[in-house]
Amino acid sequence: MSGITNADWMARRERAIPRGLGNAFQVYADRAQNAEVWDVEGKRYIDFAGGIAVLNVGHRHPEIMRRVAGQAARFTHTCFQVLPYDVYVELAERLNAIVPVPGKKKTILFSTGAEALENAVKIARYATGRSAIITFAGAFHGRTMMTLAMTGKIAPYKLGFGPFPTEVFHVPFPNAFHGVTEDASIAALEMLFNADVDPSRVAAIVIEPVQGEGGFYPAPPAFLARLRRVCDQRNILLVADEVQTGFARTGKMFAMEHSGVAADLVTMAKSLGGGFPLSAVTGRAEIMDAVPPGGLGSTYAGHPLACAAALGVLDVIEKENLCARAAALGKRLKERLEALQKINSMSMLADIRALGGMVAVELCHERRADRPAPDFVKAVIAKARDAGLLLISCGTNANVLRFLFPLTIEDAVFDEGLSILERAFQDAASGTAR
Secondary structure (H helix, E strand, C coil), X not given: CCCCCHHHHHHHHHHHCCCCCCCCCCCCEEEEEECEEEECCCCEEEECCHHHHCCCCCECCHHHHHHHHHHHHHCCCCCCCCCCCHHHHHHHHHHHHHCCCCCCEEEEEECCHHHHHHHHHHHHHHHHCCCEEEEECXXXXXXXXXXXXXXXXXXXXXXXXXXXXXXXXXXXXXXXHHCECHHHHHHHHHHHHHHCCXXXXXXXXXXXXXXXXXXXXXXXXXXXXXXXXXXXXXXXXEEEECCCCCCCCCCCCCHHHHCCCCCCEEEECHHHHCCCCCEEEEEEHHHHCCCCXXXXXXXXXXXXXXXXXXXXXXXXXXXXXXXXXXXXXXXXHHHHHXXXXXXXXXXXXXXXXXXXXXXXXXXXXXHCCCCECHHHHHHHHHHHHHXXXXXXXXXXXXXXXXXXXXXXXXXXXXXXXXXXXHHHHHHHHHCCCC
16 A cells, blocks of 8 residues: 555645535545455445446456457557547447337447537437427436536536526426326426427427436336327427436346337447446437538547447446346345335335336435435435445435446345445434444
């Protein structure tokens, strides 16, 4: 060890980096393998955060490292718009074959989820000749100005950063726990068409099949089917934001597959690159080809190392059957949370939801949706961290614990993490440390 502590690094960080960039933990990573991380002081942690859904195949999967090393030995950058390369084309072909979009498909690569969403909007606007975009309350689509306009949460993302691009509209997301029915959401959409935006001006409706930052709320399959019908009736494109839900997290390669509903465009990022910055937009070929040459692109988009990593990710998901693994792990976690929920002292565990390995528990006083308990969430996270488990929160009220463990996690490590989680809940409830 170097002798430099986490506190030393935090002091240097505070002098060098603006406070607007927050940190979930004051813990500095030194090395990692699969679902385990060691900090600069040598302490081991089990990672149930996964770099915010980036590490479905774990830290430093051998297949990913092998692919990246092989590509690095050839070249690291040319810019695809200048000198194209094979791994970009191979990855586009692989995504075209698996993304749940009907008919002939084409794919373009970028670097971040926000960049994918920005370009999906550009493509939708160009292809339709329309300008308006509809998203949902509670949605999170990114931190650029356009994706902030699309995001349905003010603090901390949008606060103080406006004005935002115009012609972005929000409707309520169906959420049974919070009393928003599918009918109410569709009625709000129709009211929007009647009161605020002519549907003939709407280019796309963008939806997360499971809201991520918003609280891990799955969109009901029947609602997605109704949304598809609305889009078809009014010639509006349906865009599925699969940035957080994609690549086996929900027990399917993509969350939209649970509903049987096909989008016109799908955005992807996070676990696509296996820890390397990479995103993509895949869509119906006639829509993707609407933009003329030069209208789309970015210097680092579809970086060769990231493309090589992504090809490895797709192989690992298939060879290790990670869709089934996600469903099995999610079931085990959900059952442990449900057992905790039955304990009298665990009255805060208000709502447990899981789609495959995309699991969350909402914490509320007296299990009432109108009484969120963000302080209790913070206490659970702190207790878990002290015991060696990394957890992160989400939700418009910051009162949801979300679980994004690598799907490659070893059974023994997963069970160890669940035991730490149970103790963290108990200690937070009792107010005593163990």
